[in-house]
Amino acid sequence: xxxxxxxxxxxxxxxxxxxxxxxxxxxxxxxxxxxxxxxxxxxxxxxxxxxxxxxxxxxxxxxxxxxxxxxxxxxxxxxxxxxxxxxxxxxxxxxxxxxxxxxxxxxxxxxxxxxxxxxxxxxxxxxxxxxxxxxxxxxxxxxxxxxxxxxxxxxxxxxxxxxxxxxxxxxxxxxxxxxxxxxxxxxxxxxxxxxxxxxxxxxxxxxxxxxxxxxxxxxxxxxxxxxxxxxxxxxxxxxxxxxxxxxxxxxxxxxxxxxxxxxxxxxxxxxxxxxxxxxxxxxxxxxxxxxxxxxxxxxxxxxxxx
Amino acid sequence: xxxxxxxxxxxxxxxxxxxxxxxxxxxxxxxxxxxxxxxxxxxxxxxxxxxxxxxxxxxxxxxxxxxxxxxxxxxxxxxxxxxxxxxxxxxxxxxxxxxxxxxxxxxxxxxxxxxxxxxxxxxxxxxxxxxxxxxxxxxxxxxxxxxxxxxxxxxxxxxxxxxxxxxxxxxxxxxxxxxxxxxxxxxxxxxxxxxxxxxxxxxxxxxxxxxxxxxxxxxxxxxxxxxxxxxxxxxxxxxxxxxxxxxxxxxxxxxxxxxxxxxxxxxxxxxxxxxxxxxxxxxxxxxxxxxxxxxxxxxxxxxxxx
Numbered sequence: 232x233x234x235x236x237x238x239x240x241x242x243x244x245x246x247x248x249x250x251x252x253x254x255x256x257x258x259x260x261x262x263x264x265x266x267x268x269x270x271x272x273x274x275x276x277x278x279x280x281x282x283x284x285x286x287x288x289x290x291x292x293x294x295x296x297x298x299x300x301x302x303x304x305x306x307x308x309x310x311x312x313x314x315x316x317x318x319x320x321x322x323x324x325x326x327x328x329x330x331x332x333x334x335x336x337x338x339x340x341x342x343x344x345x346x347x348x349x350x351x352x353x354x355x356x357x358x359x360x361x362x363x364x365x366x367x368x369x370x371x372x373x374x375x376x377x378x379x380x381x382x383x384x385x386x387x388x389x390x391x392x393x394x395x396x397x398x399x400x401x402x403x404x405x406x407x408x409x410x411x412x413x414x415x416x417x418x419x420x421x422x423x424x425x426x427x428x429x430x431x432x433x434x435x436x437x438x439x440x441x442x443x444x445x446x447x448x449x450x451x452x453x454x455x456x457x458x459x460x461x462x463x464x465x466x467x468x469x470x471x472x473x474x475x476x477x478x479x480x481x482x483x484x485x486x487x488x489x490x491x492x493x494x495x496x497x498x499x500x501x502x503x504x505x506x507x508x509x510x511x512x513x514x515x516x517x518x519x520x521x522x523x524x525x526x527x528x529x530x531x532x533x534x535x536x537x
Numbered sequence: 538x539x540x541x542x543x544x545x546x547x548x549x550x551x552x553x554x555x556x557x558x559x560x561x562x563x564x565x566x567x568x569x570x571x572x573x574x575x576x577x578x579x580x581x582x583x584x585x586x587x588x589x590x591x592x593x594x595x596x597x598x599x600x601x602x603x604x605x606x607x608x609x610x611x612x613x614x615x616x617x618x619x620x621x622x623x624x625x626x627x628x629x630x631x632x633x634x635x636x637x638x639x640x641x642x643x644x645x646x647x648x649x650x651x652x653x654x655x656x657x658x659x660x661x662x663x664x665x666x667x668x669x670x671x672x673x674x675x676x677x678x679x680x681x682x683x684x685x686x687x688x689x690x691x692x693x694x695x696x697x698x699x700x701x702x703x704x705x706x707x708x709x710x711x712x713x714x715x716x717x718x719x720x721x722x723x724x725x726x727x728x729x730x731x732x733x734x735x736x737x738x739x740x741x742x743x744x745x746x747x748x749x750x751x752x753x754x755x756x757x758x759x760x761x762x763x764x765x766x767x768x769x770x771x772x773x774x775x776x777x778x779x780x781x782x783x784x785x786x787x788x789x790x791x792x793x794x795x796x797x798x799x800x801x802x803x804x805x806x807x808x809x810x811x812x813x814x815x816x817x818x819x820x821x822x823x824x825x826x827x828x829x830x831x832x833x834x835x836x837x838x839x840x841x842x843x
Binding site for chain 2: 253279284285286287288289290315316317318319322339340341342343344346347349350351353354356357376377378379380507508509510511
């Protein structure tokens, strides 16, 4: 991928494995990344569903290095590097660029509420100027249900025009199709709009979008990637419906704990169920229920490494 | 202060001075801390109004060291050490204990929303166990309007009973008097309830509370401390009303920018107006308006160091 290339396709916010002492587990993470790549999806490491905000900057830095040393292709990585504090965002973003990551996914600062578009513009501008690299590609991360601080279309347009080489796209996790449609309607040059889940994948692609970045790509990558590749085929609507059926099951539970339970089951590796507080693992009865429902749907995780 | 002592009185979440390049300014901060101590209030450094969540862990660590080297008494300090990531909270809390701080003010992890009391309990328990010090005194920080993640009375009670030596009190910034009253009604042994602003100072003291931790103590420390000392006097209600009048003026503006404008004016030091994005300094016309209103109220900041 050339330095000026931009992402498209399906990305997974890779779930984060922890040891019994809650330490990060680079080996299990590399294994999961390798499997996801083999299934055709890219790696949005350090996303919301990666518990990225439960990790220190140092832990994320070390993990990025370990993944690359383990042979994971940085050009297929879109690490999350947004943070409440500018120095943290700069450090992580700078490192991602230096290590050749194809792009970064950047949350707005999310502690202070009711902040202005001008303040958010200055935050992104400050990070961009400090990183100061022509290789930098930022995918903005709009997720108001969690961050509470969102990115207005006016703000995004201002960033696109101020930094046309850097602001490469957005992940829209608003859950609001009208917002995604409005972003697509702006038609900014080569601006990549990713749906925040596969629920809107087909609509996004039909409206000229780039793909999706979705939690469930952690367990269902090949099927989501197939719809991305075959969205113009006759089977596209049926494929979308099938993706929705699976996602509906998952969404009955806290997403991160549910995904980890599924991966733990199919890799026969219970250590995968660990989460960092304040998140909680899925209780045993809920886990059984979820796995039963997935079985009834005929769901399998295929080709798991090791 | 003995290791087992607990705080009472008035604390200021000390506003954070930045250089023109947005770097933290330890010298100006030490000066402000020294003045606040001279006015009778304690130092809740790294609070919400200190822009603590716009600082990296490394910046906060360095500042704490610099303040103590500058002769600021750590026993009068209640640094904010809560963070989204457990390793960050542990690092800052451990350092505060090692440096002899009288207590720490601890936010819950605030990125993930809709988390359970059990998950929040495990977060605090994990931090307490890892720090593992008999000297640790935690003041919980309940500020749902900003953090969105709040602390229920059931959760607080569970923490108090699990860690009676460690959980020393709470800052209640809910803005909801009923919640503060309910906390006071629990009557946990030696548990210190601080109002989140001086608006509720008199009510809090009359109901058995310990004081307040308030943004406006950055500019009005002596008067707030006077009400703390004289709350049983005949003038108490008039004093409270006078504090409210000043606060009402401040609250017409974004608080942090307003406080910095006032300090910049009375110290004749415009560098104080700097904030880190996503916050914005007060616009010139709003600053003039605020200063005019304060003048009409007869407000002065007295005895400023240097």
